[in-house]
Amino acid sequence: MTTRNTSRGGKPQDTPDGSPESPLAIDVHHLNKHFGDRHVVNDVSLQVSRGEIFGFLGPNGSGKTTSIRLMCGLLTPDSGSGTCLGYDIVRDSVQIKRNVGYMTQRFSYWEDMTIRENLDFVARIYQMRDRKEKVERALENLGLQTRAGQMTGALSGGWKQRLALAACMLHEPKLLLLDEPTAGVDPTARRDFWEELHRLAAQGISVLVSTHYMDEAERCHKLAYIAYGKLLAQGTAQQVIDSQALATWSIHGNRLTDLSEQLRKTPGVDQTVVFGSALHASGHDHAALEQAIREVTSGLPVRTEPIETGLEDVFIYMMSRSTDNYGKPL
Numbered sequence: 001m002t003t004r005n006t007s008r009g010g011k012p013q014d015t016p017d018g019s020p021e022s023p024l025a026i027d028v029h030h031l032n033k034h035f036g037d038r039h040v041v042n043d044v045s046l047q048v049s050r051g052e053i054f055g056f057l058g059p060n061g062s063g064k065t066t067s068i069r070l071m072c073g074l075l076t077p078d079s080g081s082g083t084c085l086g087y088d089i090v091r092d093s094v095q096i097k098r099n100v101g102y103m104t105q106r107f108s109y110w111e112d113m114t115i116r117e118n119l120d121f122v123a124r125i126y127q128m129r130d131r132k133e134k135v136e137r138a139l140e141n142l143g144l145q146t147r148a149g150q151m152t153g154a155l156s157g158g159w160k161q162r163l164a165l166a167a168c169m170l171h172e173p174k175l176l177l178l179d180e181p182t183a184g185v186d187p188t189a190r191r192d193f194w195e196e197l198h199r200l201a202a203q204g205i206s207v208l209v210s211t212h213y214m215d216e217a218e219r220c221h222k223l224a225y226i227a228y229g230k231l232l233a234q235g236t237a238q239q240v241i242d243s244q245a246l247a248t249w250s251i252h253g254n255r256l257t258d259l260s261e262q263l264r265k266t267p268g269v270d271q272t273v274v275f276g277s278a279l280h281a282s283g284h285d286h287a288a289l290e291q292a293i294r295e296v297t298s299g300l301p302v303r304t305e306p307i308e309t310g311l312e313d314v315f316i317y318m319m320s321r322s323t324d325n326y327g328k329p330l
Contacts, residue, residue: 025050025175025206028082028089031070033063040066041077042229048208048222050174053201055220056210059319063229064210065105068177071208072100085174101168103178107160111153115144115163118152122167138166142196158189165196176200178209182216194219214312225315227322233314241314246270247286248309249293251279253302268292271317282313 026048033041041063048054058064069075072084073093082089084096109118119138123131139145142162147155152163161181168176176197182190194216197207201221209220217223217237224234233240251259256279260272263281268288273280283289293304 022083022086023050024048024083025052026054026071026082026084026208028071028084029080031067031077031080031082033066033070033075033078039229041070044080044226044229044231046071046224046231046234048206050206051201051204052221053197053207053209053219055217055223056208056226057212057217057223057315058210058226059228059322061228062226064226065179067226068102068179068208068210072096072102072175072177074102098171099174101171101173101176103164103168103176103181105180105183107164109152109160109163109167112151114149114151115139115155116148118163119167119170123170126171128171134170138170141169142166156189157185158192161185161189161193165193169200173205175206175208178207180210180212182211182213190216214310214315217311223311225318227319230322232318232322237311241309241311244309244314244317245284246282246309246313246317247284247289248280248282248307248313249289249304250307251281251293251297251302251304252277253300259296259300259302263292263296266292266296271313271320273313273316275312280307280310280313282309282317 024047029045031041031044044067056064070077073089073096085099087095119135123135128134139148222236223240225232233243256274260274260279263269264272268283268285269281269292270283297304
């Protein structure tokens with residue numbers, strides 16, 4: 001029989017499986033973590049709703065992985081507090097681990113075993129009842145049945161990714177923590193992976209995923225950008241873009257690299273980035289930016305037009321104004 005908390009203190013009730021009920025899958029405040037002299041996570045507060053795909057972005061060494069481990073009880077913060085699936089991240093780490101699926105950056109399963117053998121081994125570790133049934137269900141859900149007998153070491157990156165996700169889902173977690181899961185995977189496999197994530201989110205499973213890919217960031221319900229321990233922006237993709245108040249122009253033509261260097265030295269231009277056959281110039285002073293572009297491109301065989309500022313423009317801008325963990329600008 002499930003017990004329910006009915007005290008007047010406003011504490012969450014229990015769900016049918018005994019875990020605390022909360023509208024937030026993750027709710028952490030002012031998390032800090034040092035490794036020696038490095039302040040790896042610096043006053044990070046973050047909320048992820050149930051059934052939400054939350055993208056966690058930032059350059060290498062920005063503290064994404066450490067933050068994820070703090071949120072699910074794998075690391076203890078130096079200071080700060082919070083809950084994961086209603087459980088306290090410091091006191092209840094064992095309960096959190098039972099309800100979270102964690103997919104690391106590096107593939108960590110056994111390459112000299114088949115896909116089915118890997119899943120069966122993981123199921124044994126979790127001491128699952130109806131182990132064979134759950135393994136078969138995982139194979140079916142991730143489209144792995146036809147390759148179940150294949151040696152894992154012979155799989156491509158995309159199929160290894162599917163195996164890792166299937167292993168994460170075996171114990172039916174309520175939250176997935178995915179640490180750059182699509183690194184090194186081809187575009188088709190990445191697309192299929194994200195379709196699977198949205199299917200899981202529609203079932204009420206929450207997903208926190210770190211990524212470097214802008215197309216993946218745009219598929220998240222909400223985003224957070226962290227740079228060297230500090231959370232710089234969070235919200236929907238449009239809210240993150242709007243938070244920087246940048247205007248952007250696109251310039252098409254020849255010798256864009258030279259033009260980029262010239263614009264970068266012109267007042268009113270805060271950033272220039274070459275994207276293939278186009279040069280993006282951005283700035284906070286919209287009128288000054290337009291004037292700078294018109295002056296520098298006057299008489300040149302180029303085409304200029306104002307465009308909507310994109311996520312990549314914003315992330316490059318934020319990263320260029322960040323400092324590393326030793327206080328040095330990038």
